[in-house]
Amino acid sequence: MSQFIKTYGRIRPSANGSAASPLAATDKAVNVDLDNGRKTYELHRIFNSTATQEDVFVCVSKKIVEDSADGFNGTIFAYGQTGSGKTHTMLGPSNSWSDPELKGLIPRSIEYLFELLDAKTREFQKFTFSVNVEFVELYNEEIYDLLNLKNKVQLRDLGKEIQLDGAKSETVDNSLDLMHVVQRGWTSRSTGSTAMNNESSRSHALLIIKIKTQEVTGGLVKERSSTLNLVDLAGSERQSHTKATGDRLKEATNINSSLTVLGRCIRILSKPAAGGYVPYRDSHLTHILKNSLGGNSKTAVIVNMHPDREFLAESTSTLNFAQSCALIKNAATRNEVMTGDQENSYKKAIQELRQEVDETRAKVREEFGKKLDDAEEMQRRLTKENDLLKAAKIDLQSQLDLARVKYLFNGDTEQSLEEHKKLISSLSDDNVSALYTLKLEKEASEKRCHQLQQHLNELRSQYEINLSETLRLQTPSGKKRSTRSERRQTLYRPSPDTLAEREVEERELAERLEEANTMICKLESEKQTLQSKWENATESLVEAEKRINQLESDKSDLIADKEKLSEELESVIKDNEENVEKISKNHDTLEGLLVKIDDLNKEIKNRKQEKVAIEEKHGKEMEEITNHHKSVKEELESQIRNLSASNSSFSESQKEANEKVELLQQQLQSQLQELQEEKSALQKELANKTQLLADAKNDAKDCSKTSSELQSNIVEKCEMISTLKKKVEENDSELKIKAELIVSLEQDIAKKAELIKQQAAKLDENVIALSEQNSMKRRIEEAIAIEESWKKRYAALEDRRQTEFNDHQRDIKTLKAKKDAELKGYKETLELKSNQLKEQGAKAEKQLSQSKEVFDKKMEEMQQQFAQLSTDALKKQEEKIRSDSSLQWESTIRDKQDEITELRNLNEFYSKQHDEDSHAIANMMNTKQGKVSYVEKIRLEKIEQEKTIIQQRAQIARLSKGQREANRPVLRSRNQEAAPQ
Ligand SMILES: Nc1ncnc2c1ncn2[C@@H]1O[C@H](COP(=O)(O)OP(=O)(O)OP(=O)(O)O)[C@@H](O)[C@H]1O
Structure with a gap:
């Protein structure tokens, strides 16, 4: 039977943690968020990152493993x-x-496989199995034996299967051994690293498990063989993503080439209508998996994906691959060979079947007995009911007779007619309903009886078939038995007395029948008119029912609408609640913000107060400072003024003094110069005079001679000297006075200098004070500057605070506005929704009220109609009952007629039978020869039957021989298969 390859998707957990994934998985589809829109890939099942290994195994692998234990090839590849x-x-x-x-799937599949095989061994006595395993790796388009790396493996295509020549095949008895083999092989597997995965497997790993089972039943040997391939393919990514170079690039190229061939094969296989050539042989991978892709295997493909956006291209190409795989059809057949002694196995099977037949027969007998009892019970009940009906009929008849008598004797036709009618109506009222119910019951019981009869007939026929089959099998030469109907007929032979009674009854009934017939004719016409009315009423009833149904459907529609609306209302209420929650949250945050704002306001207030306090303090300080500064300034200014005044006066006096000193010094210097000149002139004169004196003394000496003259000269000279001396003395005193004047002047100058010095010191002090005042001024200026800078900083701070405060206020305002807008939006949507809901509700209510009105109207109409109909129906029912009673009459009459005819037939039959029997008895009594011939006939029949049995045996022998002949090539082919192994 062909079936599509099952494809499953599995998305691993993200490597980026919380990053949003472009793959959104549902149970059977992956929605991929591509740049140019969304694309949906549908697979058999999608496992998301939370799926467990057990989930994957149960869904993907379990059935394939079960089938592989049952002789079907299976493949699972990732x-x-x-x-x-x-x-x-x-x-x-x-x-x-x-x-x-x-x-993973491999260990779980292995465990499950051995569980199944062990269970079968326990269940069937003669069940044996053998499991062989091969484990190979395809790496760089070379096949390596993972169970012995030294082995050189070659592919051999045997048509039905692909053999791996040279690969080690290990026989394993249990799952543990097989897992050890897998573990051993896996460690030999080539692994390398790429940029994408540190433990990346660069090769395709194929675990090939070959299962053989043998089951012996009777002489039949059932041998099954299957291969389970579990494949872990190498990564299918693009080379650019691996950043591979050198050997890695070669690997990637080979991996990609084999996967490219795989993809190509799958693409061709997925379009069988195109009928392209499938290039299985282009790579070892596809060559080995030939049977798994479009061949004799039950295959499942599981495609693994990264959920992260960076691998989106790979994920989409993987999903495309999976979708192509899902279009491939495989035709898996059970690999089974049957051998052994078929004749014996058939005999055994016949024996088993006989046993089964016996068992069923016993069961049928039991059931038949039960049903027979039921039928008898039913028959008893029916006869009882029949008796009751008969009694009712007699009662009715007597009443009818009475009415007829009254009618005949009263002569008043109209009155009698009325009475007659009344009688009929009373009859209808009292008995007709009872009759009607009885009729219904009778119908039901007849139905049941009929069903039982049918079942009985079925059982009988089955029983007879079984019986004849059993007789055929067990006593082929047995006597021919009389048929059941023959036997039954002999059982119901009536006595002559009952026959006479029946004849009397028959006559009576015929008379009544005639009377009833006339009444029936009358009633027939009435019945027809009523019938037409009834039909009309039924039509209107049907219409009414239709309308009711329509209304009912309208009502259900409305109810559905109402439910929808209530659902919507609920969802809106939910939304509202969410919104309210959001609003309350927002309100909370708003409250928090308002609290913050309050806090900020308070802080601002405090700051303001602080600021005011600081300002006050500062103002006071400033005032103090300015006052102090002012006073100091004023003082300093006055001092400066004084100083400058004194300074100017001092400088003037100093100037004057200096001028005076200078003048004096000039005078003194000039006087001193004059005096020094005079002194030098006097000293010159003195030197001249001393010269002259010396000359005079020399002259006096020389002129002693001229003593007189000289004396006179001397006297003159002495006089002159004394005058000169006088003059010198005068000059000296004058000099002394002048020196004293100079000294006094010097003293004056020194005094004045001292004064000046004092004044200078004072001035210095003043200057120092002034400089101090200046430094103070500077300090004050600095303080003022600092104050200015502080003021500036304070102003800047104040500005900043103000701007921050403004920003905060703006933020708060915007936030508030936003929240208000949100709130407004919510309120609006809420209002809109509530309005919509109100509208919808109003509409619905309107609709409801309208439909209710319509419904009520219709109901009223209906009720009226119903009332009318019910009165009509009552009338009709009455008439129907009447007609039914007539029908009942009719049917009972017909029944009775039938009974009579049946009795007549029976009578005829019994008389015939009687004649025949008597004839036969006479014959049998008279001719003994007849019996002998009868025995002879039976003997001949037996011989005939024996002959046919012998012929059948011969045929069976021929057939079994033919079968053996037919089996021979199978055995041969199996031997051929066994030989290379
Ligand atoms: N469903 C999952 N749940 C948890 N971890 C997973 C799942 N799938 C993969 N991983 C982890 O991701 C890493 C890479 O997985 P794995 O080696 O199976 O990838 P791979 O497709 O076989 O790679 P390669 O082709 O290179 O062999 C491993 O650490 C593995 O444990």
């Missing part, structure tokens, strides 16, 4: 880019050896 979780899915993570929860 496809996807590197690091997408193929090995995780197939084998499990490296720590899965210790954590059984993480075990």
